[in-house]
Amino acid sequence: MQNPPAPFTSALxxxxxxxxxxxxxxxxxxxxxxxxxxxxxxxxxxxxxQRLLWMLNELASPYGDREQxxxxxxxxxxFCCATASGDRxxxxxxAVAERAISFASTxxxxxxxxxxxxxxxxxxxxxxxxxxxxLDAVPAIHIVDVSDTFCTQWxxxxxxxxxxxxTDAPRVRLTVVASAASAGVMSxxxxxxxxxxxxxxxxxxxxxxxxxxxxxxxDALRPEExxxxxxxxxxxxxxxxxxxxxxxxxxxxxxxxxxxxxxxVVTVVEEEANFAGVGEFAESFxxxxxxxxxxxxxLEESFPATSNERLALERESFRSLVGVLACDGRGPDxxxxxxxxxxxxxxxxxxxxxxxxxxxxxxxxxxDLKALLRRYRPGWSLLPAEGxxxxxYLTWKEExxxxxxxxxxx
Amino acid sequence: xxxxxxxxxxxxxxDPQMSATEAISKTFSHSCNPPPPPKKKxxxxxxxxxxxxxxxxxxxxLLASNRFVCEICGKGFQRDQNxxxxxxxxNLPWKLRQRGSKESRxxxxxxxxxxxxxxxxxRALGDxxxxxxxxxxxxxxxxxxxxxxxxxxxxxxxWKAHVKxxxxxxxxxxxxxxxxxxxxxxxxxxFCDALAEETARVSAAVFNNITSNMDLKPTSFINVNNGDxxxxxxxxxxxxxxxxxxxxxxxxxxxxxxSCSNLQQPEGQLSWAGxxxxxxGDIFSLSTTRTVKGENVFAHGSFPSLFSSLEHNPTxxxxxxxxxxxxxxxxxxxxxxxxxxxxxxxxLGGETRDFLGVGMHPSFSGWL
Numbered sequence: 016m017q018n019p020p021a022p023f024t025s026a027l028x029x030x031x032x033x034x035x036x037x038x039x040x041x042x043x044x045x046x047x048x049x050x051x052x053x054x055x056x057x058x059x060x061x062x063x064x065q066r067l068l069w070m071l072n073e074l075a076s077p078y079g080d081r082e083q084x085x086x087x088x089x090x091x092x093x094f095c096c097a098t099a100s101g102d103r104x105x106x107x108x109x110a111v112a113e114r115a116i117s118f119a120s121t122x123x124x125x126x127x128x129x130x131x132x133x134x135x136x137x138x139x140x141x142x143x144x145x146x147x148x149x150l151d152a153v154p155a156i157h158i159v160d161v162s163d164t165f166c167t168q169w170x171x172x173x174x175x176x177x178x179x180x181x182t183d184a185p186r187v188r189l190t191v192v193a194s195a196a197s198a199g200v201m202s203x204x205x206x207x208x209x210x211x212x213x214x215x216x217x218x219x220x221x222x223x224x225x226x227x228x229x230x231x232x233x234d235a236l237r238p239e240e241x242x243x244x245x246x247x248x249x250x251x252x253x254x255x256x257x258x259x260x261x262x263x264x265x266x267x268x269x270x271x272x273x274x275x276x277x278x279x280v281v282t283v284v285e286e287e288a289n290f291a292g293v294g295e296f297a298e299s300f301x302x303x304x305x306x307x308x309x310x311x312x313x314l315e316e317s318f319p320a321t322s323n324e325r326l327a328l329e330r331e332s333f334r335s336l337v338g339v340l341a342c343d344g345r346g347p348d349x350x351x352x353x354x355x356x357x358x359x360x361x362x363x364x365x366x367x368x369x370x371x372x373x374x375x376x377x378x379x380x381x382x383d384l385k386a387l388l389r390r391y392r393p394g395w396s397l398l399p400a401e402g403x404x405x406x407x408y409l410t411w412k413e414e415x416x417x418x419x420x421x422x423x424x425x
Numbered sequence: 426x427x428x429x430x431x432x433x434x435x436x437x438x439x440d441p442q443m444s445a446t447e448a449i450s451k452t453f454s455h456s457c458n459p460p461p462p463p464k465k466k467x468x469x470x471x472x473x474x475x476x477x478x479x480x481x482x483x484x485x486x487l488l489a490s491n492r493f494v495c496e497i498c499g500k501g502f503q504r505d506q507n508x509x510x511x512x513x514x515x516n517l518p519w520k521l522r523q524r525g526s527k528e529s530r531x532x533x534x535x536x537x538x539x540x541x542x543x544x545x546x547x548r549a550l551g552d553x554x555x556x557x558x559x560x561x562x563x564x565x566x567x568x569x570x571x572x573x574x575x576x577x578x579x580x581x582x583x584w585k586a587h588v589k590x591x592x593x594x595x596x597x598x599x600x601x602x603x604x605x606x607x608x609x610x611x612x613x614x615x616f617c618d619a620l621a622e623e624t625a626r627v628s629a630a631v632f633n634n635i636t637s638n639m640d641l642k643p644t645s646f647i648n649v650n651n652g653d654x655x656x657x658x659x660x661x662x663x664x665x666x667x668x669x670x671x672x673x674x675x676x677x678x679x680x681x682x683x684s685c686s687n688l689q690q691p692e693g694q695l696s697w698a699g700x701x702x703x704x705x706g707d708i709f710s711l712s713t714t715r716t717v718k719g720e721n722v723f724a725h726g727s728f729p730s731l732f733s734s735l736e737h738n739p740t741x742x743x744x745x746x747x748x749x750x751x752x753x754x755x756x757x758x759x760x761x762x763x764x765x766x767x768x769x770x771x772x773l774g775g776e777t778r779d780f781l782g783v784g785m786h787p788s789f790s791g792w793l
Contacts, residue, residue, distance in 0.1 A: 122616050126609070126612065126613055126616075129609065129612065130609055136608070140608075166615075167612055167616075169615075170611045170612045170614070170615035170616075171608050171611050173615075174611050204616070206621075207615060207616050207620065207621060208616075210620060210621070211615040211616075211620060214620075379575070379577075382570060382575045383575045385575075386571075386572065386573055386574055386575040387608075389572075389573065390573075390606055390608075
């Protein structure tokens with residue numbers, strides 16, 4: 016791949032479908048082109064790969080429509096695959112993003128996303144519903160929040176606790192186990208949520224802890240780390256947390272550590288995709304197309320055209336896609352990116368293996384979720400899990416994208 | 426009270442013994458018609474006439490909705506009067522009770538639930554429909570649910586009333602933003618700068634040892650940061666509009682992929698695999714020279730320390746119960762802050778506690 020590629024003369028040259036370049040703007044073209052790129056990559060067909068990436072480069076744009084943005088995302092990732100630079104690229108991108116984090120920008124992004132789509136609020140409502148149900152009439156609660164939601168889940172829970180008609184609000188301790196990147200803004204967030212709780216009339220004690228790097232992620236749940244006290248009931252809330260707990264055995268270790276806390280309830284929210292498999296490149300690629308395709312489509316339809324927030328979210332997924340496709344977790348530069356999501360049924364198997372049993376969402380929670388979806392644009396729906404999986408899926412245009420479930424120790 | 430004082434003062438010279446009512450009628454009789462008869466006094470809810478007969482109905486009786494059933498068609502009615510009128514349609518003998526049939530003794534009703542405040546005869550309710558609704562509302566099963574917000578009600582009429590207004594209500598935050606959704610409003614409110622300002626303002630007034638500068642500092646910190654963001658955003662939009670979509674400066678975070686729009690340009694700049702790492706490095710290091718706007722002002726540490734000194738003050742009522750706080754707020758501010766009605770329970774009563782525990786009554790222009 017030393018010389019510039021030969022000029023592109025015809026679609027037939029690349030054995031591509033000529034219809035691919037029809038003028039019809041609505042026809043989705045990115046997926047097919049990307050599949051061709053993936054095939055060229057896995058077949059080590061350098062000449063073809065060069066030409067295809069060149070063409071992709073011409074068509075892609077981070078400011079264009081959904082197809083162009085999706086193409087752009089995969090272009091970055093494929094480029095990193097081709098140049099074996101995934102780990103370095105991911106690390107640099109993360110460092111740059113971390114430098115730009117501020118309380119105001121984080122808050123704006125989180126809240127605007129919640130306004131535009133139920134992607135995150137689905138998990139919040141489901142988890143809060145399960146927490147309220149399981150922690151009814153408990154006077155002292157300790158919530159261990161393993162997530163990077165920046166506490167946006169908690170105001171509605173605090174309000175619900177404060178306005179429960181029958182009893183006074185319980186005393187609440189909130190320990191947030193956040194990633195290193197979010198640690199900077201957690202102090203400000205803590206101040207504000209404590210103040211808010213005070214005004215609501217709920218006694219809240221806040222503490223933020225930085226999660227150790229992934230092989231030792233389970234250490235975050237050690238009782239002495241969390242400073243557990245007698246008389247308090249523990250609840251563990253994991254939002255996109257399990258996928259950050261390393262791979263394979265480390266994930267089970269994390270879950271066992273959670274079980275060891277003897278929690279009343281463990282709520283889990285994860286994005287629905289299988290990026291943990293070590294199978295064929297083509298399979299992972301297809302799964303990426305499905306998930307990120309739905310994500311970009313959802314973003315396009317949920318945000319206004321010139322939204323900065325949409326751009327920020329897409330930028331995060333450019334990085335995450337590089338992590339999934341171009342970082343193989345080996346080599347000296349390997350980075351623990353925590354992007355290796357698993358599907359709901361896979362998590363269910365793990366949780367059961369690690370000493371948990373599921374308990375379903377009550378009818379009230381399901382009604383709350385339905386009411387939630389009604390507050391957004393059409394395209395969203397609920398899908399109760401069946402068969403091997405339990406819990407509830409959020410679907411975008413019939414495609415399951417987020418999964419949530421509640422568990423308790425056996 | 427004021428009125429009384431006024432007239433006492435006015436008439437003091439003429440007749441110090443004259444009562445307010447007499448004074449009023451005296452004044453009025455000069456100019457217009459005789460004063461209207463004094464209004465019939467209405468008892469406060471749950472404070473019954475001591476002469477009244479106390480009735481204790483069973484839960485089954487209170488919850489039964491259609492006790493009076495027509496023997497012909499089986500149609501149920503809430504009141505005997507309505508059944509009698511219905512019986513006329515079947516040409517059955519009917520008898521309407523006169524209004525005076527209750528004149529023997531006024532009846533008041535107690536709630537059968539032992540833990541309830543209205544279980545005690547001294548707090549009985551005077552109206553049969555009232556006690557039925559109370560029992561159902563407070564102690565009954567909530568069978569009616571709002572479609573939009575999933576709020577549950579035991580009494581059908583309560584549910585109907587709610588459904589009429591649900592979704593049409595707007596919530597306004599102190600910062601000026603308007604919300605149609607309650608959950609977004611709550612989440613916004615929890616992290617809103619206006620919340621931080623509110624406490625800063627109140628606390629500054631309470632504590633003498635904070636210098637007068639501090640009054641301005643917290644708000645200016647917040648506004649500076651916010652203001653920066655707003656201005657930057659506006660600039661971004663303008664730039665994008667004037668120069669078209671493909672512009673690097675659209676991103677204000679010096680982020681990796683923001684600068685990678687270079688890849689749009691002629692192929693010379695795209696470095697292929699096997700090229701020197703320098704080229705590769707170049708593209709990805711462009712970002713480091715970019716200034717990062719919206720820097721975390723709070724990282725400087727002075728803002729958190731302001732609040733940490735306040736956090737330690739024990740008089741900031743962290744042990745006030747939710748119920749007491751909500752009651753207090755309802756009594757003071759519910760009429761001026763419409764949305765608060767949704768947060769408060771229906772029946773208020775009981776002791777109020779000072780919000781800050783320092784004998785101050787903060788202005789409720791803020792939220793709670």
